[in-house]
Amino acid sequence: MAVNATAESRESIEPTGTRPPQLRAARVRRQSVIKFVILFVTLAFLFVPLISMLVFTLRHPLSGRWSLAPWVAIFTGNGESLGADLTVLWQGLGASLALCAVTVVLMLLLMVPTMVIVHIRSKALERAIEWVATLPLTIPAIVLVVGLGPIYRWLSSSLLNTNPIWLCFAYVVLVMPFAFRAIAVGLNSIDVKTLVEASRSLGASWPKVFFRVIIPNLWQSILSASFISIAVVLGEYTVASLLGRMNLQVALYQLGQSNSQISTAMSLLALLFGVVLLVALDLISERVAKSKEGK
Structure with missing residues (x-):
């Protein structure tokens, strides 16, 4: 009995590399199947809603007729044939792009x-600022x-006006957690x-x-913070x-009241723009890493 127990314990601690090829091949196949299932479920979770949105923009919900009219209306700027006024869409898009620029600068x-x-000065104060910067993640919008309502009411009536550009102050608060984390990673890496x-x-x-030593070493983190802020x-x-x-x-919400297909198509374009930003950030980071390795 003791001999058998010793043999079993040796087999249990035997390295994987010394197992028979059949067992190793079976284990590799099981791992491949598990990886494929996880990847398939993840991609389905991410892409099935997007594919459904795309089909909705191409197929009329009542007649079932397939058409590119919503996409043509967006790229030509004329949605009268579909009963939609795209003026509000261009106003909202222009306001958001202006808000992106001003928010990132601020x-x-x-x-x-x-x-x-x-x-540089105080690690304790840095932790306090981190706590303050991450508060918007824990406070519902x-x-x-x-x-913010009373503050904006006072600003609109006493100092500024109701132009959407003044939302930049609120948006700076919303993007602070993401910007803080991106910049903190850069500071901790040098x-x-x-x-x-x-x-x-x-x-x-x-x-x-500041401008010739620190900023050149932080520009990748600054770019990350800017891209994430634009997406938010x-x-x-x-x-x-x-x-x-x-x-x-x-x-998009107001446009969806008159033509939901055009609104959904524009939502897809906005999502695509966000993906392009993230892919561009990844490509830039990879190119910077390779250039540093080459030096």
Whole structure:
């Protein structure tokens, strides 16, 4: 009995590489099947709704007739034949693109200098800023609007107006968690203190240190924060709708009341634009990594 137990224990701790080829091949096949099932389920979860949206834009829900008319209406800018006024769509798209640009600029002006200074001076304060920056993830958008509503009412009547561009202040708050994480990854990947001390010892002023030493090493993280912020702004609906401002998502909702096919087609284009941004970010990151390896 003792001999058999010893033999079994040796087999149990025997390396996988010494198993018979048949057992190794069977294990590889099982792993391949499991990987295929997981990949198939994941892709189906992601792409079945998108394919359904695409079919909906091409097939009329009542007559069953297939047509490219909704897509033609978007690219020609004329939806009168389908009973849709695309003016509101172009207004919402223009407002969202302007909001993307202004939000990204304000976010970078606020986050990058603050995070660099805090990263150099105080780790404790950096953790406090991280806690504040991630608060918008834990607060529902409807609660944010309840707090922002009186502020925007006062701004609109006393200082500014009801132009959608002023949503940029609220959107900076919404994109802070994502921007903070992207920039923090860049700061933690380089030795900021050593770079600053070396530059200062060579006589560089603080503006030169910031723009010629730190920013070139952080530009990939800055690009990531900008792309993620653009994707968030393009997909935001709750704040703009409840504050009575126009953006792309609000325009799509209003357009959907008259022609849901055109609205769905434009939603697909917005999703595609977000995917293109993320793919571009991945390609740029890969090219930067290869260029650094080549040096």
